[in-house]
Amino acid sequence: MTYFKNINAIKYEGANSTNPFAYKFYNPEEKIGDKSMKDYLRFGVAYWHTFTMDGSDPFGSGTMLRSWDKYTGMDLAKARVEAAFEFFEKLNVPFFCFHDIDIAPEGSNLHETNKNLDTIVGMIKEYMKDSQTKLLWNTANNFTNPRFVHGAASSNSADVFAYSAAKVKKGLEVGKELGAENYVFWGGREGYESLLNTDMKLEMDNLARFYHMGVDYAKEIGFDAQFLIEPKPKEPTTHQYDFDVATGFAFLQNYNLQDHFKFNIEANHATLAGHTFEHELRYARINNMLGSVDANQGNPLLGWDTDEFPTDVYSATLAMYEIIKNGGLGRGGLNFDAKVRRSSFEPEDLFLAHIAGMDTFAVGAKVAQKLIDDKVFEDIVDNRYKSYTEGIGLDIVEGTTDFHKLEAHALGLADVKLASGRIEHIKATINQYVLKAYAGE
Ligand code: XLS
Ligand code: CA
Ligand code: CA
Numbered sequence: 001m002t003y004f005k006n007i008n009a010i011k012y013e014g015a016n017s018t019n020p021f022a023y024k025f026y027n028p029e030e031k032i033g034d035k036s037m038k039d040y041l042r043f044g045v046a047y048w049h050t051f052t053m054d055g056s057d058p059f060g061s062g063t064m065l066r067s068w069d070k071y072t073g074m075d076l077a078k079a080r081v082e083a084a085f086e087f088f089e090k091l092n093v094p095f096f097c098f099h100d101i102d103i104a105p106e107g108s109n110l111h112e113t114n115k116n117l118d119t120i121v122g123m124i125k126e127y128m129k130d131s132q133t134k135l136l137w138n139t140a141n142n143f144t145n146p147r148f149v150h151g152a153a154s155s156n157s158a159d160v161f162a163y164s165a166a167k168v169k170k171g172l173e174v175g176k177e178l179g180a181e182n183y184v185f186w187g188g189r190e191g192y193e194s195l196l197n198t199d200m201k202l203e204m205d206n207l208a209r210f211y212h213m214g215v216d217y218a219k220e221i222g223f224d225a226q227f228l229i230e231p232k233p234k235e236p237t238t239h240q241y242d243f244d245v246a247t248g249f250a251f252l253q254n255y256n257l258q259d260h261f262k263f264n265i266e267a268n269h270a271t272l273a274g275h276t277f278e279h280e281l282r283y284a285r286i287n288n289m290l291g292s293v294d295a296n297q298g299n300p301l302l303g304w305d306t307d308e309f310p311t312d313v314y315s316a317t318l319a320m321y322e323i324i325k326n327g328g329l330g331r332g333g334l335n336f337d338a339k340v341r342r343s344s345f346e347p348e349d350l351f352l353a354h355i356a357g358m359d360t361f362a363v364g365a366k367v368a369q370k371l372i373d374d375k376v377f378e379d380i381v382d383n384r385y386k387s388y389t390e391g392i393g394l395d396i397v398e399g400t401t402d403f404h405k406l407e408a409h410a411l412g413l414a415d416v417k418l419a420s421g422r423i424e425h426i427k428a429t430i431n432q433y434v435l436k437a438y439a440g441e
Helices: 047-052 073-091 110-129 158-177 200-221 245-254 267-272 277-286 313-325 347-373 376-384 391-398 403-411 423-438
Strands: 043-046 095-099 134-139 182-185 226-229 261-266 290-294 334-336
Touching: 043 047, 043 073, 043 347, 047 073, 047 095, 073 110, 073 347, 110 158, 134 158, 158 182, 158 200, 182 200, 182 290, 200 226, 200 245, 226 290, 245 261, 245 277, 261 267, 261 277, 267 277, 267 290, 277 290, 277 313, 290 313, 313 347, 313 423, 334 347, 347 376, 347 423, 376 423, 391 403
Parallel strands: 043 095, 043 334, 095 134, 134 182, 182 226, 226 261, 261 290, 290 334
Antiparallel strands: none
16 A cells, blocks of 8 residues: 555755755765765654644644555554654654654553554564664553543652553553664653642652662663653643753762753744753753754744744754764654644645755755854853963863952952954855855855
8 A cells, every 4th residue: 555656755856946856955974074964964853743643633633644544443543654764764863753642542451552652663663674764762551541640750649650560661662673773761741730739849859769660671681772851841731840951960870860861952942931942952961961953843923833834044054063072862763753734634735844844954964064163162262261271260160260360360460351242244144155055155
């Protein structure tokens, strides 16, 4: 069965191509510094947005035209696997990601749910044998079912805590079975609506206990994936415990989990937290905690998680700067946790959206590498902080001074000389680099 019969394999045709079904910038073999694009751009397709969701929103029903939707139940789940692998193949994408309930329907109890999952995982495993596409990460959906109304590992109900553990246990087994590179924990409902009925200390302690048990179980079964926390400040809860990277990092350190986790950073979650995407990447990078990325973008005119495909070259450039400076993402990747707009309902839009996202990050990678080669930011920063390379500044960073000596230094100062931060000029320089990349220079 073919689900995308009008679409052929998507190939790189270069910047001047007018074929919408071709990559203009994503050329996997092209060199980016001493690596190739495919080393840095480990793109992933999000199963939920691409094969499962129907385009419904709080005000309207589904709009997506998906030929597999003529089936129901397990037949639908199987058709989605066929469609997914045809899509991966035609897009030539290296990875995919899923939640348990994206791939297989829940049964009337946990036994049945696990049985459904086993059937579909078996089918995916067969398809993966003939496919180049690997599993970047899987995760448990511990937020959609009404049982998670008060949270999962942070629920007031110990039964729900146990149920959540059982789902993650199964998820770790599935991840092992399919050779997942990472395992993601996004605490969708791990937070609270109102402090008035919340034991915050118990909830956070329980969340940490849950993560420790997850780490132990992965070890027990020999599943060596990188564990990832995906921060998000809010939505669906009013206040989520993994608010942003800094909050998540403090939590991990507080509970002695920092050696077992890194972060999966989503652009839209960064902006919801009042940060830029690159801020979150930088915070993780400088603390050696940058694991993987959910490559999407929010809409500054809307205040929620719109999960749009990334098309902002400026943002992708600054993101790729962090990723290249990190030496790549290791076992992580760039998962398109992004959905086509509700009005982009034709199956072709799925290809066009992924092409747009992949080309955007390819341009970002090229520009970022050029900025690094030319030491644009490095020179600016070195020059701006040069007062710490000699004299009293060097004493400060080497820890050989104290408040007495600093006071003596300050008292002896006739004048403090400062230089401009040159922000407008720096931004204009970035524009110049972006435009040069488009001109092929
Ligand atoms: C929701 C999250 C979710 C995670 C995986 O906002 O982005 O999709 O990536 O559970
Ligand atoms: Ca995400
Ligand atoms: Ca999201």
